[in-house]
Amino acid sequence: MPRWIPNEPGEEAALLEALQISSVEQLFRDVPKKARIGRLGIGAGRDEPDVVREVDRILDRNKPLGKFANFLGGRISSRYSPAAVDAMVSRSEFYTSYTPYQPEASQGMLRVLFEFQSLWVELTGLDVANASLYDGATAAGEALLFCRRIHEGRRFLVPASLPWEERSVLENYASGPGLSVEGIPYDDRTGRLDLDFVRRAVGAGDVFGLLADVPNGFGHLDEGVADLKGILGDIPLVVAADPLSLSVLEPPGRYGADVVVGEGQGFGIAPSFGGPLLGLFACRSEHVRAAPGRIVGATQDVAGQPAFALTLQTREQHIRRSRATSNICTNQSLMALAFTVYATVVGPRGLAALQASIAEKARTLASALGGVDGLKAPRFDAPYLGEFTVELSRGTAADFLDRLRRRKVLGGVPLVDPRPGRPSSSERILVGVSDATTEREIQKYARAARTALASAGRGA
Amino acid sequence: MTFRQARWDEPNVWDLAPPSARAPVPEVPGVPERLRRKEPVLWPELAELEIVRHYTRLSQMNFGIDTAPYALGSCTMKYNPKVSELLARRPGAANLHPHQPEATVQGALELIWRLERILAKVTGLPEVSLQAGAGAHGEWAALLMVRAYFRDRGELDRRTEVLLPDTAHGTNPASAMMAGFSTQEIRSKDGCVDLEALRKAVSDRTACFMLTNPNTAGLFESDILEIAETVHGAGGMLYYDGANLNAILGITHPGRMGFDVAHLNLHKTFATPHGGGGPGAGVLAAGEALAPYLPVPRVVKNGRKFRFDYDRPQSIGKIKTAYGNFGLDLRAFAFALTHGEEGLNHVSRRAVLNSNYLASKMGKSLPRPFRPLVKHEFLLSGAPLKLRGVRTLDLAKRLLDEGVHAPTVYFPSLVEESLMVELPETESKRELDNYVAAFERAVSDTPENLRAAPRSLSVGRIDEVRAAREPRLSWKDLRSAAAAKVEAPAPVGPAP
Numbered sequence: 039m040p041r042w043i044p045n046e047p048g049e050e051a052a053l054l055e056a057l058q059i060s061s062v063e064q065l066f067r068d069v070p071k072k073a074r075i076g077r078l079g080i081g082a083g084r085d086e087p088d089v090v091r092e093v094d095r096i097l098d099r100n101k102p103l104g105k106f107a108n109f110l111g112g113r114i115s116s117r118y119s120p121a122a123v124d125a126m127v128s129r130s131e132f133y134t135s136y137t138p139y140q141p142e143a144s145q146g147m148l149r150v151l152f153e154f155q156s157l158w159v160e161l162t163g164l165d166v167a168n169a170s171l172y173d174g175a176t177a178a179g180e181a182l183l184f185c186r187r188i189h190e191g192r193r194f195l196v197p198a199s200l201p202w203e204e205r206s207v208l209e210n211y212a213s214g215p216g217l218s219v220e221g222i223p224y225d226d227r228t229g230r231l232d233l234d235f236v237r238r239a240v241g242a243g244d245v246f247g248l249l250a251d252v253p254n255g256f257g258h259l260d261e262g263v264a265d266l267k268g269i270l271g272d273i274p275l276v277v278a279a280d281p282l283s284l285s286v287l288e289p290p291g292r293y294g295a296d297v298v299v300g301e302g303q304g305f306g307i308a309p310s311f312g313g314p315l316l317g318l319f320a321c322r323s324e325h326v327r328a329a330p331g332r333i334v335g336a337t338q339d340v341a342g343q344p345a346f347a348l349t350l351q352t353r354e355q356h357i358r359r360s361r362a363t364s365n366i367c368t369n370q371s372l373m374a375l376a377f378t379v380y381a382t383v384v385g386p387r388g389l390a391a392l393q394a395s396i397a398e399k400a401r402t403l404a405s406a407l408g409g410v411d412g413l414k415a416p417r418f419d420a421p422y423l424g425e426f427t428v429e430l431s432r433g434t435a436a437d438f439l440d441r442l443r444r445r446k447v448l449g450g451v452p453l454v455d456p457r458p459g460r461p462s463s464s465e466r467i468l469v470g471v472s473d474a475t476t477e478r479e480i481q482k483y484a485r486a487a488r489t490a491l492a493s494a495g496r497g498a
Numbered sequence: 499m500t501f502r503q504a505r506w507d508e509p510n511v512w513d514l515a516p517p518s519a520r521a522p523v524p525e526v527p528g529v530p531e532r533l534r535r536k537e538p539v540l541w542p543e544l545a546e547l548e549i550v551r552h553y554t555r556l557s558q559m560n561f562g563i564d565t566a567p568y569a570l571g572s573c574t575m576k577y578n579p580k581v582s583e584l585l586a587r588r589p590g591a592a593n594l595h596p597h598q599p600e601a602t603v604q605g606a607l608e609l610i611w612r613l614e615r616i617l618a619k620v621t622g623l624p625e626v627s628l629q630a631g632a633g634a635h636g637e638w639a640a641l642l643m644v645r646a647y648f649r650d651r652g653e654l655d656r657r658t659e660v661l662l663p664d665t666a667h668g669t670n671p672a673s674a675m676m677a678g679f680s681t682q683e684i685r686s687k688d689g690c691v692d693l694e695a696l697r698k699a700v701s702d703r704t705a706c707f708m709l710t711n712p713n714t715a716g717l718f719e720s721d722i723l724e725i726a727e728t729v730h731g732a733g734g735m736l737y738y739d740g741a742n743l744n745a746i747l748g749i750t751h752p753g754r755m756g757f758d759v760a761h762l763n764l765h766k767t768f769a770t771p772h773g774g775g776g777p778g779a780g781v782l783a784a785g786e787a788l789a790p791y792l793p794v795p796r797v798v799k800n801g802r803k804f805r806f807d808y809d810r811p812q813s814i815g816k817i818k819t820a821y822g823n824f825g826l827d828l829r830a831f832a833f834a835l836t837h838g839e840e841g842l843n844h845v846s847r848r849a850v851l852n853s854n855y856l857a858s859k860m861g862k863s864l865p866r867p868f869r870p871l872v873k874h875e876f877l878l879s880g881a882p883l884k885l886r887g888v889r890t891l892d893l894a895k896r897l898l899d900e901g902v903h904a905p906t907v908y909f910p911s912l913v914e915e916s917l918m919v920e921l922p923e924t925e926s927k928r929e930l931d932n933y934v935a936a937f938e939r940a941v942s943d944t945p946e947n948l949r950a951a952p953r954s955l956s957v958g959r960i961d962e963v964r965a966a967r968e969p970r971l972s973w974k975d976l977r978s979a980a981a982a983k984v985e986a987p988a989p990v991g992p993a994p
Contacts, residue, residue, distance in 0.1 A: 040836045042577050042769075043848050044926035050848075053855045053927055062847045065854055066749055068718040068871055073750045078619045083838030086581055093832055096612075097590030099605030103598075110595045113819065122546055124587070126553040134562035134578050136570060137775040139906070141962070142955045143503075143898045146560030147774040150553070153511050156973035160540050166971050169775065172631030173819045183676070206815035210642055214678035252533075261530035286526050287533050301819070310586075311606045312596030312820020313631075314777035326969065332775065336976060337965035339958040349965040355634070355672035356909065360681045365672035368632035368765065372773030375553075382511060382549050386539040387521050394524040401527070421528035443599050451597045456808040457794060457815075 040083065103309070105446065107479035109403070111257075111425045111470025112201065112451040113174055114312060115282075115304030117392075118473055119380060123306035126379045133372055137332070141347035142339075147371060148346035151334040154374040157381055161281060162298035163289025164320040168331035169348075170370040171317030174301025175204045178249060178278055179211030180319060180330045180364055181297045185247030185274040186217060187328040187363065188296075194219050195239060195248040197231055199255040202455035202462065204278075208249075217246070229418035229427075230260045236269050249276040252290065253283060255453070257425030257468055258418050267294025281305060281318065281377075282396075283423050285389035297321045306380030307373050316373035327353060330364030392473060396424040399471040399480070406484040407469070412491035417466060425470035427453065433494035434464050441490035447483050501901030503955045504558035511552060512973055515542040559956040560774070561903050567925055567933050568903040571875040571918025572667065572714055574744045574766035575903075579836070582770070582829035591828050596820035600805050606824060607804035611797045613831045617781055620842070621740075621760050622753020625789035627796065628822040630780025633741060634669040636761030637708070639817045640782055641677035643759065643791035644706050644735050646814055657705040657734070663691050665714045665910045667741060679705055686912055689715035689868035689877075693724055700732035710739035711755065712746070712873035714910045714918065716853065726756025735759065735788070740781070743767045744922060745850055745873035748843030752783070759784045764823075767845075768830035779826035793817045848923035849874040852930060856921060859934040863941040867913045874922065878905075880915035883941075888948045890915040893940055895959060896951035900936035 039045055054060065084092065103116050110116065127133065131146060138144030151169040158167035171177040182194050194212060196205065198221030209219050220239070223232045231250065239245055248270060250263045267275050276297040277290035282304055284290075290298045302316030303309070321329050327350065335349035355362040384392060400422060407415035407428060416426035428450070430438055435452035442449035450469035455462040471480075521538045544552075561568065568575035585591065594606055614626040630636035641660065648654040660674035664683045671681045684696050690713065700707070707729045711719045719725065729736045738752035738760035744767045752760040764770050764779035772778070784792055794813045795806035806821075837845060850873050857866060857876040864878040880890030894904035894917070906918040921930060940948070952958065970976055 039841055039844055040579075042579055042836075043841075043844060043923050046926065049927050050851065053851050057851075057854055057858060062851050065847075065850050065871065068720050069746070069750050070720055070723060072723055073755050075622065075748070075750055075754050078748055078839055078842070080616050080619050080834070080839050080842070083836055083841040086836070089832055089835050090581065090585065092835060093585050093609075093828070094588070094590075096605045096609050097585075097588050099608060100590040100594055101598075101602040102589045102593040103595055104589060104593055106602075108595070110597050112597060114595055114597070116593070116595060120546075122550055125550065126557075128583070129554065129557035130564040130578075131557040131560040131562045133583075133771045133773050134564045134568075135560055135774045136568065136573055136575060136772040139570070140561075140894065140898060140904050141960045142895065142952045142957055143561040143903060144774075145956045146556035146558065149508075149510070149556050149559075150774070152972070155971060156512070157541065159972040159974050165974065172635060172777075175816070175819045176631060176635070203816050203819060207817060207819075210639075210815060210817055211676075213642060213645070214638075214676050216678060259529065259533055261532050264532045284535070285539055286523055286529065286535050288535050293532070308587075308592035308825070309595045310592050311594040311603065311824035313779075313818075313823035314825055315819055315823075326971070333971055335965040336970040337961050339960050341958050343957055345957040345960045347960050347962050347965045349962070349969060349971070351966075354668075356668040358672075359668050360671035360675045362668070362672040362675070365634040365638055365669050365676050366632075367634045367667075367669050368763075368772075368778035369776040370773075371775030372771070373777060375774070378511075379549065379553060381541060382544060383546055385543045386517065386541040387543065389539065390524050390535075394526050397526045397528075421530060423526065423529075440599065443602065448595070448598060448602075456806075458809050458811075 106448045107446060107482050108448045109450050109469045109471065109483060110448050112468050113301045114309050116309055116472050117304050119306040120383045122383050123376050123379045127372060127376050132375060138348060145346060148334050150375045150378060151371060152336060152346050154378045155334060157378055158318050158320050161284040161289065162320045163291025164298055165323040166326045166329065167320040168329055168333050170374045171319055171331055171366060172370060173315035173317045174278065174299060175207040177299035177317035177319050178204060179207050181249065181276045181299050182208055182211050182247060184297060184328055184330060185276065186215065188325050189246045189274055191244045191246030192217055193245045195222050195236065195245060197222050197224060197250060197254055199224050199229060200251060201255045228420045229254060229256045229258050230420065231262050233262055233265060233269060236266065240269060240273065245273055247274045247276060249278055251278040252287065253280060253423055253425065256418055256427040257470065258420035258422045260420065264293040282389060282393050286393045302373065302377045306376040314370060314373055316370045316377055326350065328363055329353065331366050332369055393423060396471055396473060399475050400424050400426065403469065403471055403480050406480050407487060410484055410487045410491065413487055425468055428467050428469055430465040435467050437494060438490050442486050445486040447486045449483065501899065501954050505956045506555040506559065508552065508555045512542050514548060514552060515544050517542045566902050567921055567929055569905045569919050569921050569933065570903065571906040571920040572741055574920060574922055576769050576922035577924035578769055578771040579833060582832045585832055586825045586828050591825065604804055607797050609831055610827060611799055611804055613827055614797065616834050617762065617783060620747065620751060621783040622751035623760055623783035623785050625784045625792055627782045627792045628827050629793045629818055630761065630782055630822060631818050632776060632778030632780045633761055633763040634673055635817065636780030636782050637669055637673035637739065638676050639793060640737060640759045640761055641673055641679065641706065642814045643788050645677060646791045646812065647788055648705060656702055659703045660706045660708060661699055661704060662708045663713065664912055666708060667710065667714065667739060670708045670739060689717045690719050691721065691725060693721050696725060697728055700728055700734060702733060704732050704734035706735045706737050708737040708739060710742050712742050715868055716872040716876040717868060718873055722755045741766060742874065745846055747846040749846055753785065759788045764826055764830040769833045770826040770829040777823055777826060779823040779830065845923050852921055852923060852925060856919060856930055856934065860919065860937055863938055875918055875920035877913050878917040878919065879913050880917055883915065886945050888945045890917055892948040892951065896940040896943055896948045897936060898952045899954045900940060902933055902936050
């Protein structure tokens with residue numbers, strides 16, 4: 039038995055004696071015989087060194103990002119996280135606590151969450167943020183349902199360039215209440231949203247919301263997002279924004295966004311094969327009672343000292359049950375702590391400088407890849423920050439990326455819906471840089487791409 | 499032992515170094531003027547040491563499992579093994595991108611696959627997905643699977659109802675609503691599902707009955723096989739809310755009890771940290787009928803290679819970015835590996851033993867509703883406190899002064915002034931006895947002291963009504979409140 043279960047000599051006997059029973063088995067007499075099971079068949083337990091050895095053996099079969107020149111992005115970042123972030127996340131007073139139902143005993147976490155909400159409010163230009171959702175995609179899903187609560191209609195518009203995973207998550211959030219998700223076409227040269235399509239859709243009626251991502255699914259910026267609210271009028275606008283980009287981009291609240299969601303993982307959270315992540319959500323004050331998730335408010339104690347507590351809980355599942363704004367209970371509080379510490383350690387000037395330097399590296403990458411025969415880089419004629427889309431003129435993305443991998447280059451995220459029978463552009467790849475990317479790695483990518491495409495040409 | 503929590507007069511982070519809006523925003527070439535930020539982000543510039551002190555001090559004003567027993571019922575606040583924290587930070591786990599080629603993440607896929615196989619055996623349901631972000635997320639996804647199943651059978655127009663007992667977790671009805679179902683509550687009798695009421699309620703409109711077993715009263719639903727027969731007899735599906743799985747490992751499982759689909763919370767039974775409210779990790783486990791509808795991708799093994807399988811035409815698609823919370827899956831895997839067959843069974847046996855012991859002791863101070871035999875958690879009623887002019891809430895606050903976390907209070911609502919107590923298998927008899935002693939001191943304290951509690955924490959009793967009535971939800975609100983105060987006209991009349 040692991041040391042985690044107390045096992046002092048006589049301990050169990052004393053517990054049984056107090057209950058005046060002779061065996062633990064008697065405590066399960068209410069489980070009918072026909073419902074009992076035999077052995078699970080999962081093997082015997084192991085001691086700690088053996089477990090460490092076994093897990094390490096499994097993890098050794100992974101090749102972590104450090105082994106490669108890494109150009110993967112697409113909502114999940116591999117930016118460096120200052121060691122101070124993990125040190126704070128590792129404070130076990132934080133990580134072994136739970137939802138602060140007893141606020142007097144949990145002022146530390148409540149304060150962290152209040153600071154986190156404040157930070158997302160500052161970045162987005164909106165009024166109210168919640169204390170986190172699961173990830174960027176589910177935050178977008180919650181935003182869709184939020185829009186439906188504040189506006190009539192059955193149709194929700196999203197860019198046709200939205201990554202397939204996010205589209206699929208949104209369609210699931212829409213499916214319960216029988217709502218539809220429709221793609222807004224984009225200009226083939228610039229990737230920009232077709233605003234006339236949006237005008238027509240709004241004119242046709244029944245639209246209850248629109249989501250636009252900044253940067254978009256191709257990694258590019260589309261200044262047309264600033265025109266959307268003018269077209270939508272009182273129909274809510276959701277902007278899905280990359281948090282780091284907001285250090286240099288106009289807060290979406292300033293150009294009419296009613297909701298800003300985002301994926302917060304890049305702020306001090308390890309990629310960890312895609313989880314845990316951090317869903318960000320902010321809205322306007324007048325809609326706060328329609329918002330999903332926990333919200334922390336400032337108040338005071340009996341002596342008039344400042345204090346913090348979960349508030350507006352009548353929106354939530356544990357009070358309102360089937361009339362709650364969302365079913366969310368467990369959220370991503372610890373990740374909200376990482377986000378807040380990261381932003382504070384890097385600092386507001388540091389964040390903007392970081393984004394500027396990443397954008398500079400991305401331009402270096404674009405010019406290096408732009409010179410590769412068989413590769414259009416960037417594919418779209420549009421501004422970008424840390425990521426952009428490239429297009430192959432021969433071969434498939436899967437084959438190209440596999441050739442790169444053999445040369446220790448992770449060449450990007452293929453913009454492909456891998457489900458059989460789904461149409462997608464199999465030759466487009468989202469490439470990105472991080473603060474860790476070096477000039478040498480960029481040149482390595484260009485060389486590997488040249489070789490890969492030369493042999494792809496021969497193969498075809 | 500006298501308990502005093504740290505009480506730092508720690509300002510909010512922005513008050514440590516009031517930010518200035520003077521720093522220019524750096525130019526990024528190509529950014530369209532309309533999208534360019536004109537004013538810098540308003541946030542403090544602090545030295546790293548100042549930041550570390552700030553958050554360290556805040557942490558000292560927070561209860562965790564590592565500082566005290568945390569008796570929140572239905573939350574299963576067990577020890578979070580340190581070895582799992584160590585392993586989750588290995589570069590081979592933390593430094594993996596979900597879009598890496600499969601050939602470079604064989605270990606991650608193997609770990610997911612092996613954990614899924616373990617959980618399939620623990621649940622008795624053959625197909626498992628780890629994509630859900632937490633328990634409630636899993637509930638919602640499972641109900642979407644139920645929906646897709648009935649759509650394929652042409653029964654969705656009719657089967658629009660989800661039934662649940664009045665003891666159900668609040669997430670159950672909320673998930674049902676989000677998945678497009680209406681809900682109907684089945685009343686309990688002596689703390690368990692009233693089988694007769696259920697028999698009357700099921701019909702060809704029933705899509706699903708959601709149940710947690712043991713239930714939130716801490717009682718095992720001994721009629722479970724009859725319940726399953728009743729729901730299936732009406733053509734409905736039986737859903738297992740795995741929040742209370744900690745009571746039944748190796749004793750019974752959802753598959754044997756007749757459930758068609760289940761969610762588990764790895765942050766409860768499998769000891770991954772609750773993180774101040776999250777992250778959690780949800781597991782979806784499905785029997786044959788619903789398995790084809792599980793989210794994509796699934797992890798499959800071909801020979802010695804593992805890969806993602808997207809070829810599941812009946813799948814509901816994606817419910818979350820990537821493949822769930824891998825960092826937590828790894829911790830749960832280490833937990834399962836450590837315990838093994840006997841250990842997992844021992845978890846439940848000790849959790850139930852602890853709970854019955856605690857119930858027998860604490861039941862001397864306050865009445866226990868329903869039958870005495872409980873599983874991993876139990877209820878008390880604080881109703882008698884009202885005769886002394888105090889409430890369960892006061893008792894909970896007074897318990898905090900003892901340096902222990904209070905039970906879940908006012909849930910489930912079928913018991914007046916309820917307290918729901920759970921101290922899992924990782925608590926020793928000594929800690930249980932300490933908890934009982936603390937509870938006895940709290941219950942027998944004077945009404946004045948109970949109402950004045952807590953007095954040993956970083957703040958006194960908090961005015962939660964004020965928080966809701968005058969919402970101040972961010973620094974921005976605090977700034978406008980402060981500005982309003984400055985601008986407020988001077989009171990008219992003579993000075994006091």
